Amino acid sequence: MRFSALLRKELRECLPWMLLAAIAFLALGGFFLRAKAYYEGDRLYSRLSPGTIVDHYQLTFYPTLNFTGPWFFCLSIGLGLVLGIRQFWIPHFTRTWPFLLHRSISRKSILAAKLSAALIACVISMGSVWVGLYWYANRPEVFPIPQTVRVFIEGWIFIMLGLVVYLGTALSGLSTANWYTTKIFGLVFATFIIVTTLSQWTLVGIFAVIAVSVAVLLVQIFDTFLRREY
């Protein structure tokens, strides 16, 4: 009961950012998808000449959803960053950590509530819009050639990268070191993970990198949060 109350409190704090990210993604994603659908006929016009060698770039294509990708990627990362700042940096700036921690509930539960709220926020705001856009792009009357399942999975990888950034921000926020020493290492590590993920070509490799990074960050977040003096 106490946990659910805490979770509701954290979700309430995340709500504006959740809504903002979801609306921005829906608006931008929807706009670009509609624009892409409008020009789909142009894509189906063949530019190949008879009796010539075909350059490979003429046969490799980004998926139809690719224009929504950069926005999706940036919004996921941005949402993770904002939620991390909201939950772990703002209480430090406003000196409100003691108000949260004095309750008769373990620190573990407080942290679990924060992490669960962030997870739910990312999944609901970005995930639901992504599912909607993917469903829309798969309607034959919009785009005759269906999207691959891999694109759908890659969208969820963007959401996971947002969570990695959230965890990195949380770790940086909890660190008691000076900003010019190891305090920002959580964020630097998250950046490193994003770059490493973007250099993988197998989904197994991507999931392995994300799983290791989440484990490394979570362990340190729990350890720091449970031991730190506020």
Added chain:
Amino acid sequence: MKLKISLKQIATPTKIFMTLLIVLLAVSILQGIILQIERTFAHAKQRPSTTKPEAELTEEEKRIDRIRNSAKYFLADGTIHLVHKPRRTPTRIDEPEIAQIYDANDNLLWEGPDNRRPYRYLSWAMQLRRYSFTRERMKQMQMLTPGFSRNIEIPVSSYNKTEQIWRYYPGAEYFKGYNTNGEKIGYIGSTGFTDSKLKAKPFGKFGFFTAWCPQDSVSPTLLWQTQRHIYQIDFEKQNVEMIFESADSDIEIERTSLHAWRDLKPGAEGSSDPKKYRPLLICGTEDGKYHLILREPRQQLNLDVPHPSVTATKKNIFVRNYWGDVMPPADIAGSRELFDKWMEERRGKPRNLWIELYKVDNQGGLELLNRYDWTVPEPSMAVVKARDPRPAVKRYVSQISPPFYDYVLRLFGRKFWSRALNYQNRGDFFYSLARMVLDIQPYGGVINRVLSALMMIFVFLHGWPRRASWPKFVFWLVFVGLFNLAGLLTYLGLNHIAVIRCPVCGRRRGLAQVDCVRCQAELPAPEKGKLDLIFRT
């Protein structure tokens, strides 16, 4: 409490891992920046040529230089011609390119504009690097980007309007086709077209493909090479033809060549005269064999020549072999010691080169038709005899690299690394990482080891009053010894321990534990009204 203890046991190594990773990356970036700056300045200073100016050459030197720079062409009867193109006047771009054609005895046969040559030489099968889509590109295509990963989609068109799209699925290793009205057509796999997913057979591990539109179509035909097979896929006719199968050995990815194979319009890049030449495909397998596949009529031959160039006219099949004593014999190439000895023996001596033309019989046997030999002087190059043969700046920059790299490289052995650095693995994350490590490894440099030792001494002096336990103290010493600068920075980053003067023995001690590391005295309780123990002392 239990959770805290077990968490701490896991959290400390993960913190060290994370910090070390970041610091190693930072050190590598720093090294990369230094090397890039050096490369930029070195490139700017580089002189255009170290050879003598043309005016200072003797007549004999000019002749040798001309022969070396001449293209060696064969006529269909086996005659060799040396085609030399003198340098144009730098300011006269408009003047036509002049060709001088010499015979094997160095007699000038013809001189004039290059595009009006009176002879028609044999053209040869070309490797498909330029227009082929390799395994490395396939990996790059599947890489996750902010715009998602890409797909290979082959359009089947009629009058410039795409009617079908065949998409390649790298996981399933087959193509799936769709109509442009959204209906699924079927699958194309190694056994051909099928309308059922269950019946679709995978092509196999992708090697490379090249595509062209035949003269009567705007739909591409693909030559698709996998680990053991080469297929030709006609999407318009939904037809798959297996061109070659290697039962015993993998096909080398970038060794496949084509000549007159593709039905290209006359004059188009890559086209050959179909009236003169037979369609030909040659591929190499990893067991060192070369396989020649011919059409009109169909024929398959095995060739036992290293790196052959091949062509087939309507009358004969020819093999051209360009070789010299610049490459060691096969028995020497396998041994590092023999190779070094061989290199030492031939250093400073002129190089002998030759080109041979063979006629191939119906069993793949070779008959030598012509051979041309020439000699070129050994270029004067500085000999680096150091253990680390890399340029000086790289040697110095790598002195701050972790000795750990050396140990890892030595631990796994040369076989492991040559396998990991095989060109077929290009595009893999591990391949790039291994390349980077090889580039900046310290190579057992003395300065590197001295630096590591100095850093260990620093850590010893820094950590001695702060030590909380012997294993931890020894761990950090070894750690810094292994990782050099990155290890030292990690140590400093994770060991912020305040030091005070012990109230009992008066010597410096850390506050990581209650007992003084020197006299084992506990920290005294603060005096009444004086809460701050540190400032008091």
